Amino acid sequence: MLLNPTPIVFFGGKGGVGKTTLANATAFALAAAGRETLLVSTDPAHNLGHVWGTELADAPTPVRPHLSLMELDPARTTEEHLARVRRSMEDLMPRHLRGEVHKHIELARQSPGTHEAALLERMAQVLGEQANYAHIVFDTAPSGHTARLMALPEIMAAYTDGLLARREKADKFGAALRGLSGPDPVEERNRKIRATLLQRRRRFELLRNELSNPQRTTFYLVATAERLPVLESVEFHGQLSASGVHVGGIFLNRRVPEGADAFLSGRRAAEEEAIALLRERLPGLAMWNVPWLPHDAGSPEAIAEIAAYL
Ligand SMILES: Nc1ncnc2c1ncn2[C@@H]1O[C@H](COP(=O)(O)OP(=O)(O)OP(=O)(O)O)[C@@H](O)[C@H]1O
Ligand SMILES: [Mg+2]
Numbered sequence: 525m526l527l528n529p530t531p532i533v534f535f536g537g538k539g540g541v542g543k544t545t546l547a548n549a550t551a552f553a554l555a556a557a558g559r560e561t562l563l564v565s566t567d568p569a570h571n572l573g574h575v576w577g578t579e580l581a582d583a584p585t586p587v588r589p590h591l592s593l594m595e596l597d598p599a600r601t602t603e604e605h606l607a608r609v610r611r612s613m614e615d616l617m618p619r620h621l622r623g624e625v626h627k628h629i630e631l632a633r634q635s636p637g638t639h640e641a642a643l644l645e646r647m648a649q650v651l652g653e654q655a656n657y658a659h660i661v662f663d664t665a666p667s668g669h670t671a672r673l674m675a676l677p678e679i680m681a682a683y684t685d686g687l688l689a690r691r692e693k694a695d696k697f698g699a700a701l702r703g704l705s706g707p708d709p710v711e712e713r714n715r716k717i718r719a720t721l722l723q724r725r726r727r728f729e730l731l732r733n734e735l736s737n738p739q740r741t742t743f744y745l746v747a748t749a750e751r752l753p754v755l756e757s758v759e760f761h762g763q764l765s766a767s768g769v770h771v772g773g774i775f776l777n778r779r780v781p782e783g784a785d786a787f788l789s790g791r792r793a794a795e796e797e798a799i800a801l802l803r804e805r806l807p808g809l810a811m812w813n814v815p816w817l818p819h820d821a822g823s824p825e826a827i828a829e830i831a832a833y834l
Contacts, residue, residue: 527834529554529772530742532651532660532734536760537746538753539666542777543567545821545830546746546814547663548575552824553831555591559658563593564650566643566673567665570595575822584654588824592657596646598639605642606633612720644676648731671763674743678732678767685725688718736768745774747802749795758805773810774802781815 527550535547544565551563562584565572572595573580576587582600584592606629613625632638647662654660664670735741743764747753761771776799780791802811814833817826 527553527772529659529661530738530740531658532662532741534662534664534670534741534743534769535746536664536670536743536764537666538756541746541748541753542775542814542821543666543746544571544575544663545827546744546775546777546834547661548572548827549830550744550834551591551593551659551661552827553834554659554661555588556828556831558590560656561591561659561661562654562657563591563661563663564647565593565595565663566647567663568598569665572663575827576824594650596643596650598643601646602633602639602642605645606638615716640673640676644673644731645727648727651731651734671760671767674735674764674769675767688722688725732768736770738770741770742772743769744772746777747774748778749776749798749802751798751801754798754802754805757802761806761809771809773812774806775812775814777814778816779813 529550533547533550535543535550537543544567547563551561554561563572565580570580572593576593578585578587580593580595582594582597584594586592609632610625610629613628614622617625651660664673745757745760747757757774764771776795780788780795782792799811802809812833814830817829820826821830
C-alpha cells in the first residue's frame with residue numbers, strides 16, 4: 525500500500541467522481557493490512573450498504589476482518605442534537621418561557637446550518653467513542669457541503685466565544701446593579717449558562733484541533749481527469765487549506781487505460797491536458813492514478829482490485 529494514512533482520513537470531491545469507491549478501497553486495504561478500521565459515511569445519500577450487500581446502521585457493523593462500517597443517520601443526528609439543545613435551554617430558562625424554547629427549537633429544526641452543526645457534533649462523538657480504531661475513514665458528501673463543514677468548528681468556536689464575552693459583560697453589569705455578592709439564583713443560572721457554553725466550546729475546539737492536526741487527519745481529494753472536476757478540486761483545496769485541513773493528495777479516478785484504440789487515446793490525451801492544468805495549479809500535490817475498470821466497481825471484489833492502486 526502506497527498510502528500510510530493518519531488515524532483520521534477524509535475523502536472528498538465533486539459528486540459522482542468516486543469518493544465512496546476510494547474510501548471503501550482505502551478502508552479495505554487498511555483492514556487487509558491488519559489495522560482495525562472504521563469506515564463512516566456522512567453523506568445523507570448513503571450507498572456503502574449497497575456495495576457490501578448489507579443493511580448498515582448508525583453504529584459500527586463488521587463486514588470483514590478488521591473492517592466495520594457505519595452510516596450516520598442525518599434525521600436521528602439532528603433530532604438528538606435538538607433534544608440536547610432543548611434540555612440545556614429548558615434548564616437555563618425560567619419555567620414560564622418553556623413555550624418560547626419550544627418555538628425556538630421548531631424554528632431551528634428548519635433553519636440552515638442546523639444539520640451541519642448536528643453532523644459536526646455527531647462526528648466529534650464518533651471520534652470520541654470509537655477511539656479504539658487505528659483508522660477512521662470518512663466518506664463525505666460532495667465538495668460544497670463538506671467545505672462548509674470543515675470550516676464550521678472554527679466558526680462555532682468564534683460564535684461561542686462571542687456569546688461568552690457577552691455573558692461576562694451582562695453578568696458583571698447585573699451583579700453591579702443588584703449590588704450583591706455571594707450566591708443568588710440569577711448568579712447560579714448564569715454560572716450554568718457559562719458552563720454549557722464552555723462545554724460546547726471545548727467540543728468544537730477538540731474537533732478543530734483533530735481536523736487541523738496533520739499528524740491526526742488527512743484529507744484526500746478525488747477527481748476525474750477532466751477540466752471541471754480539476755478546477756473544482758483546486759478551489760476545494762484552497763478552502764480546505766484555509767480551514768487548516770491538511771490535504772494529503774489527489775486521486776485521479778477512472779483513468780482511461782493506456783494502449784487503447786484511437787477513441788480511447790483521444791480521451792486519454794484530454795485527461796493528460798486536465799492533469800497538466802492540475803499540476804500547474806497545485807504543483808507538488810501527491811497524485812494517484814486509478815484506472816477505469818472495464819466492469820462495475822460496486823462490489824467487494826472490485827473494491828479489492830482498486831485497493832491495489834493505493
Ligand atoms: N475506477 C472505477 N472504475 C469503474 N467504475 C467506477 C470507478 N470508480 C467509481 N466507479 C463507479 O462510479 C459510480 C460513482 O462512484 P462513487 O459512488 O464512488 O462516487 P461518489 O463520488 O461517492 O458519488 P456521490 O457524490 O454520489 O457520493 C459508482 O457506480 C462506482 O461503482
Ligand atoms: Mg458517495
